[in-house]
Amino acid sequence: MNQQESKFIASAAIRLALSPDRDAERQLKEQLAQEGIKATAADYGGEFITSVQKVVERAVVAAKREGVIESTHQAEGGVAGAAREALSQIMPKAVGLNVGGKVGIARKGDHIAVAIFFAIGLLHLNEVAIGLGHRAI
Template sequence: MSNETSTKVAKLATRMAISSRDEEDILKDKYSKLGAKVTAVNIGGNITESIHKILESALVASKRNGLIREEHLHEGAVIGATRDALMQVCNRANGQNVGGKIGVARMGEHVSVCIFLSIGLLHLDEVVIGIGHRSLPL
């Protein structure tokens, strides 16, 4: 596995984060054929109050869909990548209501988490995206 793989996994996580519910199963099958495991989960609410829920959602979805095992290193990788992605979006969304999606992808030792959010500002919607990456043992 190379740097090329980490870039590919980041793209897969991003694609999952921007997908519709209808596209998710199609993408899971498509990426499975490439040797990748992916998942996505919808999120929403006040970003500041939702951080714990976002971390938990990424972790539960990753376990439920077989991206990681239930062990310390695997869980820590997903939580760390999710926290990195959150740090990138929190400045823009601080205190605001958001709606969006978390996309998670794993290929080999690479795992990426992408958070795609729409931030409600009166009649304007701001869009923000953040991504995190970790390596973990096979």
């Protein structure tokens, strides 16, 4: 897989994480499937620290449910590792605050990307952020 393909897979995960609703998400997944990319997304929300484990679990469950990965230790660990990497990029902004958003997961061949979109809330002041992780499985 060349650098352009890895970049496209990362872009696909980010676009899924930013999709505004289930219809847009479904259309994007169909478009990506035509290009040989398996993809899925999952919503989440809650206090950041208590949500970390739930976000990682939802990413792995969604990827297995939608056939993006097989039910193997390597594949599940790849998704979990990429999700934790994405979460760690945003942690300094989100610790102690409520977060909500979507996880986007895209895979082609041995490469998988996990993008996490965060809306980080404090009263009526909101911040937004995206974390991205990549693994080869």
